[in-house]
Amino acid sequence: MLLEPGFLIVQTLNGLQLSMLLFLLSIGLSVVFGMMNFINLAHGTLYMVGAYLALSTVRWFDSFWVALALAPLGVALIGALFYAVLLRHMQRQSPMRQVLVTFGLIFVGFDAVRMVWGVLPHTIPVPETLAGRVYVLGEVYPAYRLFIIAIGLAVLAALYAGLERTRLGAVVRAGVDDRTMVAALGIDVERAFFLVFCLGCWLAGLAGVVSAPVFSIFPGMDMSILILTLIVVVVGGPGSLKGAVIGSLVIGMVDTYGQVVAPEFARVTIYALMAAVLLVRPHGLFPVRRTH
Amino acid sequence: MPGRDPLHLPAAAALVVAAGAAWYGGDFFLHEVLAEIAIFAIFAMSLDLLVGYAGLVSLGHAAFFAAGAYATASFTVFLGWPAPAATVAAVGCAAALAAVAGVFAIRVGGVFFIMITLALGQMVYAYFFKAREFGADDGMAGIPRPDLAALGLDAAEPHVFSALTLIAAVAVWVLLLVVVRSPFGAMLVAIHRNESRVRALGCPVQRYKLAAFVLAGAIGGFAGSLIAQHTGFVSPDLGFWTVSGEVLIMVIVGGMGSLVGAALGAAVLVLLRHELSDGAFWEAIGLSADLASYWQFVMGLFFIAVVLLAGDGLYGRLASIARRGRRLRRRGA
């Protein structure tokens, strides 16, 4: 049964779809970590807030597309606010302290969401235009899930182009390699960091919105995705676009296939994979070489 | 360097006063809370050895808490061992788990270590959640407390058990105090401050970190064993990330790098949790009792405030006030 082509096709698409969501989440986290040695543990919370904002937007405007446009912006705004109010003043302190603040935010975000939207799970409908099913190599597959894959690929292409072609991209690449060097060149690293941080928040919000019609929206959805995202970052190697892409693909596929092929190990497959990667390559599959 | 703790005596005095008052005057609820504080103080002090001294910020310390609790449950319920023997075995199990996990975890530092330990905690949680032989998600019940009949006491009595946990907490405090004041403790602090230099001086830092990780894991397992006896019940939740998070919050709120601080953080957090999750508290300050279900919100804000405003934790703040007071007095004299 597990080698049936139909099963393989559908399952691979499922894996690809999870991979793309993980990519949207991990890339922002990874690049910010690469630049500032700081990891935002509230990244999952931003994802959750993105989904909830989408819920409210859909209720208000009755359109998924408006939510797709607005909710990630809202999340980016929250991220910007968080940066301005808390992070900016902590720049000179140890990154550990910043990480701890974001950890506190998980608790706050979780209850804030419950206060505003309640504890009962919600869903938003799949947009009309994507509600149908598509035949992929003869197998029925929900069109909306293909849309998620497409979004992921589009973001990947845009980020690649942005990193290679734009000035900000160059600063980011250089900043990941050697931050003090870039600062010494008179480039405003902090501004670049701020922009990258906001972009990361926007992407987390985007992931929240696009996943909302497929996964249900509930308080606590932040943590399950955060752990997976962290594992992607660790496995891929922080700071590396390539690492985020490959890490997402590996984790997405292993998780998707592992759940049904070896269900008794479903909960540990991913962790075991991470441990194995760390044993052989302590800094991830695609470590960024730092010059100090 | 460790060991400069201006509040050791006052803290010990406060503890004696609290214990005495509790033994003679406390009701059931006070004893429950005291025992919980003592157990979490042990747990927090063990984490403080890692976080405050060795500089290894772990978000998976609950793994050892759960391992110790489950080991205690298994040895008492399945094998019928008396509670003290099960505790010893549980500490051994937690240490063994820490040794295996530590080999992986200490290879990486800083934020990586956070992520690895977070994953470790979730792995242990997931294991117990699934393991049918340990009751899976329903957990295990019927864990006995030590038999103190020889002393004419009954550990099932809340005040006896809370006294027992307080004694255990003091014992752990003394043990850890000896460790952090020893050359080994100084070496952990040195590794925290400047790892490459310590390595260049010929100190096998990995082995030291592993030793600290194992010791912290073992004591975390001891706390887990006590919580199993305290509640008489274990469940996978003991290993959940929020437990690791809460104990880290205790250490940071109380003040990293100070054992008394960690214990103080445990006391503050346990009390805060009890009060904030009680509707009566909110009504008493003129707000809706419904807020009780959002106590994590307040706790999160409190935590952020402590990290932002009192980087050295409540204990650090108290200690600096005490120092200032002493200076003033000296000047006056």
Added chain:
Amino acid sequence: MSLWEPFSIVAVLPTGDRLYSRLSSIARRGRPPRWREPPRAGGDAMSAPILRAEGITHAFGSLVVTDAVTLTLAPGERHGLIGPNGAGKTTLFNIIAGEIVPEAGSVHLAGVNVTRATPDRRARLGLARSFQRNNLFTDLTVRENLAIACAIAHRVSHVAWKAFARHREVHESAEAQAAALGLGEVLDTVTRHLSYGTQRQLEIALALALEPKILLLDEPTAGMSPEETAAMQAMIAALPATLTLLVIEHDMEVLFGLADRITVLDYGKVLLQGEPREVRDSDVVRSRYLGTQ
């Protein structure tokens, strides 16, 4: 392992490093390396080299930074290492100190093959180093800095049951070390409040506290004022004659003043090895290195 008391909690634990290197080399080659060091080479200790780096080759990506470099130091020798920026001095230094494992070649320390050994293991075999940028415990006092080094040197750093303060011998030797190197005045000053030159001295004092057989100095006078440089020169000159030295130094005059032999590196290759006079007189060196100064 012999350094550790058998009952120490630290000693009985496996090292993460060893397990790791064993597992990863199994993954790479399918064959585990030897667990134990080979027996020490016999023979006359005086004539056997204390340090032998042979055929050291290492590249970062496609850039070969050291190319088949061989370096041999006899006991008591004071060896200088010079070369223009990018010649591979620091990489070679790091390979000898154990920060980098070379792609090819071997490092022997007192007859023991330490090519893959960690920096701490080399330090225990008698190799101490200073750092190019000061690498101290900046928020501790000079006394505490030295006490940490002395605790390791006295092999008590693993003791977890007796208070550090009660290890009198450690603190006494820390004080003696400070006094011997002119740091007695600043014993209780927090390191970050010291002048740069004094911090530099402490940097070397920490390395010396280990009572090493061989000392690696990475640009000991870098960034110093002329007076400080002179003090440092005097300090190095006053080191015991039995101590083997390997010194990277930009200041040619400093190096010519204290080295017995000098190795000139250029583009990762050994350009010349010889006595200071030979180096000074060499046309090649003059054109390739001294001329560019």
Added chain:
Amino acid sequence: MTGKRTMAAALAAGLLAGTAGAANAQSSIKVGVLLPFSGVFGGLGKDQAAALEMGFDDLGREVGGRTIELVKADTESKPAAGLAQVKKLILRDKVDVVVGIISSAVAGAVRDYVHGSKTPLIITNAGNDALTGEKCSPWIVRTSFSNSQINRDMGPWMAGEGYKKAFLMAFDYAAGHQMMDAFKAGFTGAGGVIAGEAYPPLGETKDFGPYLAKAKAADPDVVYVFFAGGPAIKFTKEWAAFGMKDEVQLAGAGWLNSALYVKKQGADAVGTLGALNYYPSIDTPENQAFQAKFREKHGRDASEFGVAAYDTVRLIVDALKATGGKTDDKAALVKAMHDVQFTGPRGPFRIDPQTNNVIQNIYVARIEEMGDSVGAVIKHTFPNVQDPPNGCTL
């Protein structure tokens, strides 16, 4: 010295604050309400608390001259917190009877303590078979259901309806396995075949896609599931999205389309078969009166969770009336509960003295369109379903 005083004062103040407000008012009957008001089951806890309040409003808060006082305690959906709270209720608040408990994990945690303290506990949801089976207690009564009670009769019934090949799916935890095992035993006993099973991890399953792919590959006649709450909504939606709705019959324990969210599931849920102890559409005067009252108060249909709590109030009040409001003899109180019989919203209700589990009807319903909304239409009733003792010797 400042430090010492500060610390001692802080400690003492904190400790005392925790002990304030203990017992007075000897005359009132205290009912401890042990429900999750936060955590994963927070919503269900609040739903049951509302129904309890409504029940006491309807049936009166006074028996034999004593007022009934509710003392609420939050389990946070966590076993350890639940155990701490039940200790608090019994030892500090000195309640006469405890009601509540949504999660079986919490029920398992408090079971030994309650049993030892000889305080009557009325479980209003937690369905673990063991609570009224091998681990039953004379002090623990259940008014909701047992996991196998809901599913046991569905197996033979579905086989009788012509479904021959079933694929089972539930979260990998005690309740999931108990429900599936109960169905499996009946279904295979009546000649059905199990084409495959899948047990996704509880709490970590983000996506049903992979499991649906597996179910599809097994090519069954019916997929029988147990999911509740958020996952139930998600599962139903994915079921439709993957095109399974048109190919395979979906059936399961009725929480898949609970009244709490069936309207949200909408058209995707239509055609699903479910078995449950209560549906809002039960056509009896008792139920219609109850639903009308609930709708007036809360503006929505009462769910099976609300009904269990509501019936519990009736059980308590009737039993108290029988003892004349006396609560000193707890054994007599439980005995009085065994003698209570009434027809409530869900039909005939009584407690089985053999196991202390409820004896009740189980309904089979199909989700169908109702005007512009959807709802459950009852297709079949298994009357007075009673659990076998399962190792319980009361």
